[in-house]
Amino acid sequence: MSLPRVEIIEEGMREGMQIESADISVDDKLRLLDALSRTGLKSINVGSFVSPRWVPQMAHMDELMARFEPAPGVRYFALALNQKGVERRDAWIPEKLAPDEPLGVTSVHLCDVFVRRNTARSQADELAAIPQRIARAVERGLTEASVRINAAWGSNWLGAFSLEQRLGLLRQQIDAWEEAGIPVTHTWIGDPMSWNTPRAVEETLAAMTERMPGITTYHLHLHDGRGTALLSAYQALRVLDERHTLVIDSSVGGMGGCPYCGNGRMTRMIATEDLVHLLQAEGVDTGVDLPALIEAGHLAEGIVGHELYGHVGKAGPRPGPGELYPMDMPLVETADEAQHFRLGPQVYEGRPRPWKQPITSEARDAVERKERP
Incomplete structure (x- = not known):
């Protein structure tokens, strides 16, 4: 079996910290960020430039950015959800943060309830924004695009979504980009409410590779509230092949969650140490120092003040020679x-x-x- 190229994005500083205590100090966050930077991870999300009123855990992002020292060879980036956040984030590019990839992006939630709770917009608003987003990409001279769907497999308020619903929203976006003369080469599929299953992920990606062959990069953001995310990521590894790049979001210790989805900290993510251990066992060279990553996981537990959810950091990796x-x-x-x-x-x-x-x-x-x- 030929495998895709695999990239890991570490989300502990963003997805993890956003659901932990707002009282965690910048000093402690810097200790964890520095530890993660020394593991060999190549991509680290350092946090979100968002309103501290709604996400107080991110209230001190500018101080964090001013104080942390990037490690050579690591790509650091951050999330921004509105123009003010974009301006704050861009002030640290390229000194501390990497610029966005030169991709046009459109995104639609399958769950209208979740997007209203999360961003105070509707699915109809997202669909209506697509022409404007494409027009801006054309003005910027972008030559590739990414189409994204979120809450892809199901919702705690609306139930499961079908394969055809997923493919339909993806196709609607792809057609709009192609009409503007911009090919779609990337996709991002999010699952904030932990509805992924191995079969559903396999079914989705198999159908996409058949019906949307222009897409070569698949980015999965899978939550693990129901314990299936690592299994689903493994199925993605098996469905895709050497033509593809598989990007997997994970978080040290598995910490993560969304306060808007109804599961809080129990939403969780794939523990990065578990993902690295699995990939290495399957012959994928991650470039990550697993013992260093395990130590970062134990540091994270001490910082957040409670047990986290990974397995390899507790039982140890499979012992190698010697x-x-x-x-x-x-x-x-x-x-x-x-x-x-x-x-x-x-x-x-x-x-x-x-x-x-x-x-x-x-x-x-x-x-x-x-x-x-």
């Missing part, structure tokens, strides 16, 4: 004891060893012989 567990280790039961993979054997010191003789294994001996250079 990292297999000692055969004589004692019984391990608690979450703290399970941290021996990163903290060492002292975390389980004093635990019972019920076997009377040292454990030996010819199979283990054979494995270790193979592992020796």
